[in-house]
């Protein structure tokens with residue numbers, strides 16, 4: 309996969325993607341990341357990429373011309389008529405794992421990072437094919453959101469993760485939270501590892517983990533439980549927890 313990022317701050321992308329899994333993926337020819345400075349596509353002598361908003365108001369707006377020309381220049385190079393052109397913006401659809409999976413199937417991605425108070429609307433209406441937000445909090449620009457998208461998409465490309473850490477495992481909990489994990493020592497500062505994990509009884513351990521997954525998800529992310537497809541046994545356990553919860557009005561173990 310080739311990823312082209314359009315930004316006013318290309319330096320921001322240098323370090324994070326030159327490390328670990330991503331670095332290895334680049335070395336193995338599985339992914340290539342290029343950044344393009346939007347300022348390089350301005351035509352005035354001061355390389356101005358923003359301007360005052362029509363109709364007044366505070367803050368500056370990113371001009372459309374350099375962004376259109378940067379995208380056209382990348383498109384001419386990559387010759388892929390099917391490339392998603394993604395504007396990172398607070399107005400975008402909320403990013404999630406299923407969007408990451410969908411994007412990971414493309415050979416090319418073009419990401420546009422906005423800054424200032426926003427981007428001329430013609431970029432989203434006539435240039436971008438998709439507009440993505442990473443959540444309901446205010447950031448200073450689209451660079452970190454672009455990195456979030458890149459990180460989550462690249463790890464889904466076949467061969468990027470080692471076989472022992474396959475993204476297929478992501479779905480083993482069916483979109484639920486994970487069970488608690490422990491490593492040595494069996495007791496640390498008076499905090500013990502749950503007895504069952506030391507028992508060597510693999511059937512009991514598997515049952516405990518499945519129960520923990522449901523217990524935690526019910527407690528912390530009930531929205532995920534609504535969408536999950538649970539087995540009959542898991543549904544029964546979830547219902548048992550819920551009835552006990554309402555009866556005891558307590559977070560303690562029933």
Ligand code: 9D3
Nearest residue numbers: 396397425441442443446447448449450453
């Ligand atoms: C004036 C109102 N502001 C919107 C709340 C304007 C504004 C704030 C921050 C416009 C752009 C930005 C910069 N943020 C992004 O470009 C951005 C973003 C974000 O702030 N949160 C979550 N996802 C994203 S994707 C791009």
